[in-house]
Amino acid sequence: xxxxxxGRIGMAAIGRRSAGRRSQAGRAALLLAPxxxxxxxxxxWPIGQVIGQSLTxxxxxxxxxxxxxxxxxxxxxxxxxxxALVNNLVYALGTIVPSIAIALALAVGLQDxxxxxxxxxTVVFFPVLLPLVxxxxxxxxxxxxxxGLLDYYLARLGAGNTNWLGDPDLAxxxxxxxxxxxxxxYYMLFFLAGLQAIPLDLYExxxxxxxxxxxxxxxxxxxxxxxxMAFVLVIALxxxxxxxxxxxxxTKGGPSDSTNLLLFYIYQQAHENYDYGKAAAATxxxxxxxxxxxxxxxxxxxxxIHYET
Amino acid sequence: xxxxxPAALLALAALSAVVLVWSTPLLWMAxxxxxxxxxxxxxxxxxxxxxxxTLDNFAEALDSADFPLLYxxxxxxxxxxLAVQLTTVTLAGYAFARLRFPGKELVFYGFLLQLMLVPPIxxxxxxxxxxxxxxxxxxxxVMAPYFASAFGVFLMRQTFRTIPKDFEEAAIVDGxxxxxxxxxxxxxxxxxxxxxxxIVSVVSHWNEFLWPLMxxxxxxxxxxxIGLASFTMGAESASQWGVIAAGTFxxxxxxxxxxxxxxxxxxxxxxxxxxx
Numbered sequence: 330x331x332x333x334x335x336g337r338i339g340m341a342a343i344g345r346r347s348a349g350r351r352s353q354a355g356r357a358a359l360l361l362a363p364x365x366x367x368x369x370x371x372x373x374w375p376i377g378q379v380i381g382q383s384l385t386x387x388x389x390x391x392x393x394x395x396x397x398x399x400x401x402x403x404x405x406x407x408x409x410x411x412x413a414l415v416n417n418l419v420y421a422l423g424t425i426v427p428s429i430a431i432a433l434a435l436a437v438g439l440q441d442x443x444x445x446x447x448x449x450x451t452v453v454f455f456p457v458l459l460p461l462v463x464x465x466x467x468x469x470x471x472x473x474x475x476x477g478l479l480d481y482y483l484a485r486l487g488a489g490n491t492n493w494l495g496d497p498d499l500a501x502x503x504x505x506x507x508x509x510x511x512x513x514x515y516y517m518l519f520f521l522a523g524l525q526a527i528p529l530d531l532y533e534x535x536x537x538x539x540x541x542x543x544x545x546x547x548x549x550x551x552x553x554x555x556x557x558m559a560f561v562l563v564i565a566l567x568x569x570x571x572x573x574x575x576x577x578x579x580t581k582g583g584p585s586d587s588t589n590l591l592l593f594y595i596y597q598q599a600h601e602n603y604d605y606g607k608a609a610a611a612t613x614x615x616x617x618x619x620x621x622x623x624x625x626x627x628x629x630x631x632x633x634i635h636y637e638t
Numbered sequence: 639x640x641x642x643x644p645a646a647l648l649a650l651a652a653l654s655a656v657v658l659v660w661s662t663p664l665l666w667m668a669x670x671x672x673x674x675x676x677x678x679x680x681x682x683x684x685x686x687x688x689x690x691x692t693l694d695n696f697a698e699a700l701d702s703a704d705f706p707l708l709y710x711x712x713x714x715x716x717x718x719x720l721a722v723q724l725t726t727v728t729l730a731g732y733a734f735a736r737l738r739f740p741g742k743e744l745v746f747y748g749f750l751l752q753l754m755l756v757p758p759i760x761x762x763x764x765x766x767x768x769x770x771x772x773x774x775x776x777x778x779x780v781m782a783p784y785f786a787s788a789f790g791v792f793l794m795r796q797t798f799r800t801i802p803k804d805f806e807e808a809a810i811v812d813g814x815x816x817x818x819x820x821x822x823x824x825x826x827x828x829x830x831x832x833x834x835x836x837i838v839s840v841v842s843h844w845n846e847f848l849w850p851l852m853x854x855x856x857x858x859x860x861x862x863x864i865g866l867a868s869f870t871m872g873a874e875s876a877s878q879w880g881v882i883a884a885g886t887f888x889x890x891x892x893x894x895x896x897x898x899x900x901x902x903x904x905x906x907x908x909x910x911x912x913x914x
Binding site for chain 1: 645646650652656657660666670681684727729730737740742745748749751754756757759761762766767788791844845846851862866867879882883885889890897905909
């Protein structure tokens with residue numbers, strides 16, 4: 330009976346092999362179609378559309394359109410765009426380095442599965458679940474000059490009042506602090522998972538050979554976390570470019586453009602100034618930057634993975 | 639172990655300091671939200687709870703923003719997006735895991751592109767598309783750009799790969815119809831992947847702000863984050879910090895409570911979401 334069934338399946342399989350390949354392709358097309366329709370509408374088409382729009386020059390009050398690099402020229406001539414670009418670089422460095430360092434330190438410090446550590450990990454992870462807008466609403470009070478959380482407790486240490494969000498020299502730093510607070514717990518999670526994958530006997534062997542805890546961290550933990558590190562770096566980079574909710578709530582890019590970031594600049598041009606040409610040109614440059622970054626990071630990731638094996 | 643070496647003590651102290659600083663803003667939120675409104679202005683930042691907690695701040699928050707509607711809209715957006723996503727990502731994930739077809743790798747890379755070119759970066763062209771489709775100022779317009787999810791497809795592909803083919807073949811031999819195969823065999827086995835994806839998807843859409851802010855123009859279609867932002871601006875100018883704390887609490891509480899209840903599930907799905 331079993332043999333008979335197997336025989337039948339086998340015969341059918343041989344008979345249908347070439348037709349089967351074609352019908353598999355047909356089935357695949359059917360299964361992929363829903364996703365592809367939405368990807369085409371909201372990922373592929375927009376790229377073409379935004380490139381077209383960035384090259385289109387509309388003159389107010391006339392129906393004729395011209396094509397050219399005018400939007401890009403206006404964009405590059407705009408000081409605010411330059412500020413946004415520089416700010417975004419500072420913001421990237423300022424958020425990524427400390428949040429990864431803190432996340433790593435917390436992961437190493439809290440990796441043992443005691444109940445106390447679990448509670449502390451939960452505390453650090455809570456900000457991750459908070460909407461960035463809600464975090465911004467809370468930090469409105471944290472940064473409030475004089476009576477806010479920060480100044481209230483700094484005053485106990487003898488510091489005076491500080492206008493954390495209103496001073497152009499401090500505002501970006503304040504946003505960076507908020508971002509580090511919000512994201513470190515997320516990155517910690519990946520490091521905790523990465524740490525679990527490191528074999529314990531490596532540490533045991535190092536200890537027998539007399540390596541101190543710092544040497545063990547430098548020589549074992551850090552190199553073996555390489556792939557995790559590359560991974561976290563990519564997520565952090567995407568976050569730096571795509572999350573500007575706190576800018577909208579806390580500073581609106583000000584004072585005097587000191588906290589303007591690329592995506593917020595794009596949002597401002599499109600939503601407040603209705604300058605779609607400039608917004609499109611800025612989007613094209615950001616997309617090009619993201620693609621270049623993702624290409625680079627994919628290669629880093631691959632190298633990281635090779636390193637592991 | 640056991641030896642109190644100074645470096646270890648120092649590390650412990652630094653760790654405790656970090657955790658203390660990390661917990662302060664949320665701790666303040668929880669305390670300030672339940673304080674009486676006339677609580678001493680200059681000591682607003684104090685972290686001592688008031689021993690007669692009141693709901694005045696919540697009453698005021700509920701009064702100044704239409705929270706029931708905001709909750710409803712947010713739930714509709716989250717569940718509506720998730721329902722469509724689960725369909726698209728399961729189908730595509732299955733195709734990538736099980737079927738052989740020409741150009742498979744190329745198509746897969748085409749999907750992965752969306753991991754980097756996430757919808758927020760494409761707000762300008764997407765707004766044009768949404769407007770042309772007549773979806774401006776509608777909840778559907780908020781959801782539509784997320785209906786395909788490269789992250790979800792990737793996750794479901796991994797999930798289907800872990801399911802042995804024997805199960806499907808056995809079901810076919812037993813004479814199961816295609817429909818039975820899907821509902822009795824594949825969906826139950828793929829459930830862990832779906833749950834992981836669901837948690838990440840709901841959290842990210844619950845928290846989303848910039849895109850809905852661009853698409854929605856009337857209060858009827860606002861989501862919680864938009865409501866909270868405009869509500870915060872109002873309360874800020876009146877220095878009603880307790881009310882802001884209460885409003886933030888209302889927006890954040892559902893996810894924080896869900897996390898407290900299903901911690902392991904959440905952590906696992908967020909680890910998956912590294913490829914988001």
